[in-house]
């Protein structure tokens with residue numbers, strides 16, 4: 001894993017971005033995809049957004065970066081992390097921190113995984129294949145979206161790293177069954193059922209720019225982006241009956257949904273508001289986490305996503321009851337700026353920050369991070 005030194009500075013990050021641009025973006029019928037492959041010097045993950053804006057077509061950048069409506073939830077996902085205060089434990093004589101975790105039997109280098117995101121082709125010519133390679137080299141897990149630009153089979157063979165398949169349920173039950181069976185056959189180790197989205201995220205900025213998905217970047221698994229327009233608990237039963245793979249429910253914001261899900265046989269809970277891209281005005285994901293984790297009571301793993309940008313954010317989420325967090329936009333920015341190596345650099349930075357946080361807070365491993373480390 002590539003660790004960056006602090007002296008690299010924004011100038012160097014900017015240089016990497018410029019280089020990526022200079023390497024003649026691939027033009028897929030008018031959509032200019034970056035093609036650069038390079039390790040990035042990252043000072044922090046927040047900086048990546050402005051750098052990615054320089055190398056991405058305006059519409060693609062707006063689609064990736066924006067939130068829904070007034071973007072209140074998008075902003076609050078970040079602001080809520082800043083409101084949480086840490087409580088370090090000093091003079092406790094801990095060894096160098098170990099960030100490894102085991103999630104559904106799979107050992108990961110750090111408790112951070114790649115969140116499911118559609119259309120990685122908007123970020124880079126390698127699309128989901130680059131993300132899969134970068135995530136695997138970082139030693140962690142990728143969740144592959146139904147709305148990927150590469151087929152789930154091609155993403156599965158792009159790397160040997162562990163992968164989950166995120167399911168957008170299709171109106172035609174046969175098509176959903178087919179997707180689940182394809183994922184099983186291709187070696188995916190869990191199904192993530194997203195319950196909070198009925199269409200791709202719509203943002204004012206993307207609409208202002210007249211953004212639409214380039215026909216040259218099709219949704220490789222389904223042809224077009226299709227969603228079942230109404231979801232019920234029977235849909236959860238259907239997935240459970242269709243597969244023996246662990247089922248993770250993504251988009252949980254309340255303890256009662258978590259409780260019902262576990263009673264229904266769901267094997268994991270992902271606390272998420274879809275990165276503020278769906279219903280604007282809902283609670284920040286990190287604010288929803290403690291009550292959900294309280295209801296789950298350790299019966300199944302809890303994953304949290306939305307606004308994770310710092311090692312301290314990862315630490316806070318674990319302290320408040322998550323077993324792991326999922327990373328969204330920063331992964332796509334890393335991909336845009338440096339392909340698979342850019343994704344690896346993003347994880348390298350987060351890993352280094354997490355180690356630094358754990359060292360100062362006084363925790364030797366992830367299991368030690370608990371409620372007593374937050375106020």
Ligand SMILES: Cc1cc2nc3c(=O)[nH]c(=O)nc-3n(C[C@H](O)[C@H](O)[C@H](O)COP(=O)(O)O)c2cc1C
Nearest residue numbers: 064115116117118145194274275306307327328329
């Ligand atoms: C461009 C983009 C596409 C996304 N597509 C999906 C998707 O196909 N399925 C899904 O469950 N979530 C999707 N999400 C939501 C992410 O899984 C995740 O909840 C969110 O990005 C986390 O917030 P963060 O970007 O602040 O880290 C998408 C997010 C982005 C930014």
